[in-house]
Amino acid sequence: MIANYLHQDAIAANDHLASEFQAYSTWRSNLTQSITRLSRWLAEQDLEDAQTGLRIQSLTDKLRDDKLNIAFVAEFSRGKSELINAIFFAHFGQRILPSSAGRTTMCPTELLYDPAQPPSLKLLPIETRANDTPTQEYRRYQDEWKVFPLDLADPDSIQETFREIGKTRRAPIEEAKHYGLFDENDPDQVHSAASGTVEIPCWRHAMINFPHPLLEQGLVILDTPGLNAIGTEPELTLSLLPNAHAILFILAADTGVTKSDIEVWRNHIARGQSGKRGRLVVLNKIDGMWDDLKSATEIDAEISKQVKTTADLLDVPARHIFPVSAQKALVAKVHSDDALLEKSRLGALEQALSEELLPGKQDIVRGTPHGETEDIVLAIRSLLATRRSSLGEQLAELSALRGKNQDVIAQMMQKVQADKQHFEQGLVRFQALRSVFSQQTNKLFSLLGRDALNEEILRIRAEMEKTIFSFGSGGLRAIMERFFQDTNAAISQSAEQVAEIQAMMSAMYQKFSQEHGLGRITPPPFSTLKYHKELTRLEKTFHEHFNTVGKLLTTSQSRITRKFFEIVASRVVHVFDVANRDAEHWLKAVMSPMETQVREHQMQLRRRLESIKRIHKATDTLEDRLRELEEIDRKLAAQVAELDAKLREIYSALNTGFESFAGGKKAA
Numbered sequence: 001m002i003a004n005y006l007h008q009d010a011i012a013a014n015d016h017l018a019s020e021f022q023a024y025s026t027w028r029s030n031l032t033q034s035i036t037r038l039s040r041w042l043a044e045q046d047l048e049d050a051q052t053g054l055r056i057q058s059l060t061d062k063l064r065d066d067k068l069n070i071a072f073v074a075e076f077s078r079g080k081s082e083l084i085n086a087i088f089f090a091h092f093g094q095r096i097l098p099s100s101a102g103r104t105t106m107c108p109t110e111l112l113y114d115p116a117q118p119p120s121l122k123l124l125p126i127e128t129r130a131n132d133t134p135t136q137e138y139r140r141y142q143d144e145w146k147v148f149p150l151d152l153a154d155p156d157s158i159q160e161t162f163r164e165i166g167k168t169r170r171a172p173i174e175e176a177k178h179y180g181l182f183d184e185n186d187p188d189q190v191h192s193a194a195s196g197t198v199e200i201p202c203w204r205h206a207m208i209n210f211p212h213p214l215l216e217q218g219l220v221i222l223d224t225p226g227l228n229a230i231g232t233e234p235e236l237t238l239s240l241l242p243n244a245h246a247i248l249f250i251l252a253a254d255t256g257v258t259k260s261d262i263e264v265w266r267n268h269i270a271r272g273q274s275g276k277r278g279r280l281v282v283l284n285k286i287d288g289m290w291d292d293l294k295s296a297t298e299i300d301a302e303i304s305k306q307v308k309t310t311a312d313l314l315d316v317p318a319r320h321i322f323p324v325s326a327q328k329a330l331v332a333k334v335h336s337d338d339a340l341l342e343k344s345r346l347g348a349l350e351q352a353l354s355e356e357l358l359p360g361k362q363d364i365v366r367g368t369p370h371g372e373t374e375d376i377v378l379a380i381r382s383l384l385a386t387r388r389s390s391l392g393e394q395l396a397e398l399s400a401l402r403g404k405n406q407d408v409i410a411q412m413m414q415k416v417q418a419d420k421q422h423f424e425q426g427l428v429r430f431q432a433l434r435s436v437f438s439q440q441t442n443k444l445f446s447l448l449g450r451d452a453l454n455e456e457i458l459r460i461r462a463e464m465e466k467t468i469f470s471f472g473s474g475g476l477r478a479i480m481e482r483f484f485q486d487t488n489a490a491i492s493q494s495a496e497q498v499a500e501i502q503a504m505m506s507a508m509y510q511k512f513s514q515e516h517g518l519g520r521i522t523p524p525p526f527s528t529l530k531y532h533k534e535l536t537r538l539e540k541t542f543h544e545h546f547n548t549v550g551k552l553l554t555t556s557q558s559r560i561t562r563k564f565f566e567i568v569a570s571r572v573v574h575v576f577d578v579a580n581r582d583a584e585h586w587l588k589a590v591m592s593p594m595e596t597q598v599r600e601h602q603m604q605l606r607r608r609l610e611s612i613k614r615i616h617k618a619t620d621t622l623e624d625r626l627r628e629l630e631e632i633d634r635k636l637a638a639q640v641a642e643l644d645a646k647l648r649e650i651y652s653a654l655n656t657g658f659e660s661f662a663g664g665k666k667a668a
């Protein structure tokens, strides 16, 4: 029975999100195919060097692993889990994610699908919070997770297994403090800990591997526990939420906008650096306002009024707020009750979600293949152009020999030989340049490398340890400021190094083009701005953290601050890793066209010399040789035309998607 649910057809035809997602996946796979065709053709034509091959490979890998992240964020009990059930899992005919009054979801829960793994629920024990290792790191160590297999043929057992996510236990106060889960300044917590124990979640993070059609296509759903709780993983704020392509913030009509809702909104969502794109506000539980004694118009007016109030409180336009009833929508979908589904207003939210999410995501995804394929094609085209132009020179040279005597031919031979020698002298300079280049590259990598950064992190850790009992945030704040200054400085210095390499290569390109007629190439630009930006963002989060904890730190706040630092540090390491990889690619892109051109030029000189020698010795007739060269030129011209056609094909794959999205929107 379940097998049916997993099938595409099981998704209601009017499900906007599903159909838009399908269009997006098709777009992505068409694009991948056209890039693969280019790569195959280049290989057939013997035009694909190792670097081009790698670039195309990493491009298609990226397109295949492309994920789309949606996060559901709110205070507890606003209906996050119920809304996920209604939007994504209604076709199961029951409530898949546990949803109930009070705190239900006790740890961040990711739903995704990796076909390489069997369907399962994986849980990371809360005890792992005793050390400062971020959850992200634990993803690499599978044996730290407790795995529950899922029997897809049995929804009841799945439901039962998922209840594990909400498990809690009572732990001694000391233990809870150790995990950063107890705050002695919170009167509620102190009150409930009268017995010397407190209730803590059993798990720190949950991952659900589940073959849902949307998850199969790369959707990742993040359900979060009520976010304003002590012990919220800093990782949510620092990496999971900023990486989400869309965030749904959920309020409940029965509670209205409470003080803690506003805190969650401010701390986790509104401050998002990348504009307000993909942020949707949901006003859930509007069914509480349905009243048989009132007319539909009266009810609508009341809902509109609450939407308006909410919009004012959050400072967002009213049209960005979607009143729904998640619970009634789930019931309606399960019982195929169209009237109720309409009344639940879930359709409008689903449509907005797909319109916000997919085109925005498509824009991001589109950027890379566009630039990359254009670069690759340009490099190959310039290679072909060099071949053609030197062929042209050869043709002109040989044509000029028509009707000339042996002496003239001999003179010509000497001239080509002289050219060859001159170029070989130039090559000595090229080799010298290469060795300077590799020295400069080493300098660049020592600035961006892990070693220096790791040392810095160790140093900061030790300094934090020293200040931890001074109970003031001032010392820690100063330490963190230093950390960000140092890391920013390393990036700035690497930018200077990059500029030096760039200037040197430009000069070399210019010289080779003037002296030996090689094609003019401008080394591609390299900007370090995005790394600075990411560091600034991390630093800002840290400042906000200090602002919320205040001047005096309790021991548990110090502990949290330390954990916070570990997450920030691991993000900074990530920034440096990315910078390293980018720099490596850039260096290749700077050096390899030069290498290719030099190699080509050398080959052409050899061929030129060879053909004149043959004519000189009368082994070939001049006319035969000219015809041969003309034939080669025709083939080159055909290659250029074919290459351009392949690029056009990729462009059209890139753009077709856009039209189909626009069409989808109109149809919806």
Ligand SMILES: Nc1nc2c(ncn2[C@@H]2O[C@H](COP(=O)(O)OP(=O)(O)OP(=O)(O)O)[C@@H](O)[C@H]2O)c(=O)[nH]1
Binding pocket: 074, 075, 076, 077, 078, 079, 080, 081, 082, 083, 098, 099, 100, 101, 102, 103, 104, 105, 106, 224, 225, 226, 284, 285, 286, 287, 288, 324, 325, 326, 327, 328
């Ligand atoms: N009347 C009504 N109740 C709802 C609606 N959506 C959710 N609920 C109820 O609200 C309660 C909380 O829902 P959950 O889905 O568990 O809320 P949550 O935001 O996931 O809460 P936590 O997991 O505790 O953070 C449950 O009892 C739901 O049945 C709705 O649209 N209308």
Ligand SMILES: [Mg+2]
Binding pocket: 080, 081, 082, 098, 099, 104, 105, 223, 224, 225
């Ligand atoms: Mg929940």
